[in-house]
Amino acid sequence: MRFSIIIPAYNVEDYLLDCVDSVIKQSFRDYEIILVDDGSTDSTLEICQELSKNNKSINLITKKNGGLSSARNAGINKAQGDYLLFLDGDDFWRDEDFLENLNCIIEFHSPDAIIFSCSYYYGKDRIKEYQFDLSEMSSSSNKFSDNLYSLIDNGIWYPSAWNKCIRRDIVAINNISFPLNMTSEDVKWCFELSQHIASYYIYNKGVYMYRQNREGSISYKLKMKNLEDIFLNIENVLSGSKKIRDADYLYLSHYYLEVIPYVMPFLKNPDVKRMLSKYKWLSKYSRNTRNRKKRIIYFCLTYMGFRLSSLLLSILVKLYKLI
Numbered sequence: 001m002r003f004s005i006i007i008p009a010y011n012v013e014d015y016l017l018d019c020v021d022s023v024i025k026q027s028f029r030d031y032e033i034i035l036v037d038d039g040s041t042d043s044t045l046e047i048c049q050e051l052s053k054n055n056k057s058i059n060l061i062t063k064k065n066g067g068l069s070s071a072r073n074a075g076i077n078k079a080q081g082d083y084l085l086f087l088d089g090d091d092f093w094r095d096e097d098f099l100e101n102l103n104c105i106i107e108f109h110s111p112d113a114i115i116f117s118c119s120y121y122y123g124k125d126r127i128k129e130y131q132f133d134l135s136e137m138s139s140s141s142n143k144f145s146d147n148l149y150s151l152i153d154n155g156i157w158y159p160s161a162w163n164k165c166i167r168r169d170i171v172a173i174n175n176i177s178f179p180l181n182m183t184s185e186d187v188k189w190c191f192e193l194s195q196h197i198a199s200y201y202i203y204n205k206g207v208y209m210y211r212q213n214r215e216g217s218i219s220y221k222l223k224m225k226n227l228e229d230i231f232l233n234i235e236n237v238l239s240g241s242k243k244i245r246d247a248d249y250l251y252l253s254h255y256y257l258e259v260i261p262y263v264m265p266f267l268k269n270p271d272v273k274r275m276l277s278k279y280k281w282l283s284k285y286s287r288n289t290r291n292r293k294k295r296i297i298y299f300c301l302t303y304m305g306f307r308l309s310s311l312l313l314s315i316l317v318k319l320y321k322l323i
Contacts, residue, residue, distance in 0.1 A: 002082050002103055003031035004168065006075030008068055009048060009089035010038040015211065016047050022092035022209075024055060028099035033058045034075040039065030044089070069178035069185040072161070076171060082106075083114075084168050086161040087208075094119065095207040102165055102203065111142060111201040113193075114165040115156055119206035122213065129206035132156045136290055144197040149247040152254065153290045156202065157194065159186040159255060163208060170196050179236075183226045187233040187255055191248065222262040224269075230259055231275040234282070246285075253285035257297040260306070261313035267306060276306055 005023055009016055023033055035058055037045045045062065052060040061074050072086060083106070087093070095101075105114055120128040137150050144151075151157035161178075170176070176192045178185045234252055238244065256279055266272040286298045300309035 001030055001032060001080050002028075002106070003085055003099060003165075004034055004075070004079035004081030004083070005031055005085045005087055006034045006036065006072055006079065007087050007089055008036045008038055008071035008075065009040065009044050010065065010068075010071070011040050011042045011044055012089035013040075013043045013047060015090040015092075016044060017051075019087060019089050019092045020051055020058070022094070023087065024057075025096050026093075026099045027097050028103055029057075030103075031057065031099060032079075032081060034061065034078055035059065036061045036063065036071040036075050038063060038067070038071040067181065067185075069180050069182065072185075073177045073180075076168075076177065079168055081168060084166045084171060086164075088162060090211050091121075091162070092209045093207050094209050095205065098207045105201050105203060109142065109199075109201050111199045112144070112167045112170055112197045113200045114203055115151075115200060116163055116165070116203040116208065117206045118163055118208040118210045121209040121211045127209070131206060132202060132204050134202065134204065142199050142201060144194070144200045147200075148194060148245070149250060151200075152247055152250050155291050155293075157190070157251075159184065159190045159251075161186050161189060162210075164190075164193075166193065166197075179233075182232065183229045184233055187230075188236060191237050191251065194247075194251075222259070224266065224272075227259065227263070227266060227272055227275075230255070231279065234279055249282065249285045250289070253282045254289070254291065254294050256280075256282045257286055257294050257301070260297050260301055260310055261317045262310070263306065264310040264314055267310065273306070 007019060020033065020035070035048050035052060037048045048060050052058040059078060061078060063074060076084065102114055105111065117130050117132055119130060133154060136154060141147065148157065174196050176189065178189050234256065237252060263272065263276065283298050283301055286294045289295050297313060300313055304312065
C-alpha cells in the first residue's frame with residue numbers, strides 16, 4: 001500500500017464529509033484512510049461510522065478525547081502505507097490527482113519527504129493560494145541536510161505535519177511521535193523528523209485547503225496554554241538535543257517570532273514576560289533571514305520592544321487578513 005492518510009476528527013460534523021470526500025475522489029486508489037474520532041461530542045462519530053461502513057478503504061479508530069497528538073499517534077500506530085499523510089478533519093484537498101502526482105514523484109525520485117504548499121480557505125469565494133518562493137533556494141540538490149537551512153529560511157520547512165508526505169519507516173524506526181497534552185505539537189515532531197530525513201522533493205502547489213477562522217478550531221485563537229507550550233517546546237528542543245545545528249536555531253527563531261504579533265493580551269503576566277525575555281536571544285538568528293515576515297517581526301522587536309511591536313504587528317496582521 002502506498003499511502004496512509006490519517007484524519008483526526010473532533011467535533012467537525014460540518015466539515016468532515018468534505019474532508020473525507022476529497023480523499024475518496026482521488027484518481028489514485030492505493031491508499032488507506034485512518035479516521036480517528038477523538039471523543040467527539042457532536043455527530044462526528046456517527047458520520048465516521050457511516051463513512052467507514054460504506055467504504056472499505058476507511059479504517060475507523062474511536063477513542064476517548066486525548067487531543068490532536070494522541071489522535072495522530074493512534075493513526076500512525078495503525079498505518080500500513082509506505083508513506084504517511086495528515087489531513088485535519090476540517091480541511092480538505094482540492095486536486096483529485098494529488099495522490100497520483102505524489103506517487104509519480106515517489107516512482108521517479110523516491111524521496112524520504114515530499115513538501116507541498118497550501119491554500120488559505122476563507123470560503124468558496126475567497127481562497128488564497130500560497131506557493132513557495134524557490135528562486136532563492138541555494139542548491140538544486142535534493143539532499144535534505146545540505147538544504148535544511150535554506151528550506152527553513154525560505155519558509156518551506158516549518159512546523160506543520162499536514163504539508164508533508166513522509167516515508168513511514170522513518171517515523172516507525174526512530175519512534176517519532178507527537179508530544180501529548182501540548183499545543184503546537186508539530187514543532188517538536190518536525191524537528192525530530194528533520195534529524196532523520198535524507199532526501200526531499202518540493203511539490204509547489206497549494207492543494208491543501210487550510211480552513212481559516214473556524215470557531216472551535218485549535219488554531220483559531222491564541223490562549224495562555226498555547227504560549228506556555230510554545231516556550232516548553234523551545235525548552236524541550238534545546239535541552240533534549242545533543243547537537244543544535246545553525247538550521248535548528250533558525251527554525252526555533254522563526255517559531256519564537258511567529259508568536260510576537262499575538263502576545264499583547266498576555267504581557268501583564270510576569271511569567272509570559274519572563275519567558276519572552278528568556279528566549280529573545282533566538283530572534284537574532286532571523287536578522288538576515290530571507291523570510292520577509294520574520295525579518296519584519298525581528299526588526300520591530302529589536303527596536304520597539306515587546307509591547308509596541310506586538311501592538312503594531314497585531315494591527316498589520318488584521319489588515320493583512322482583510323486583504
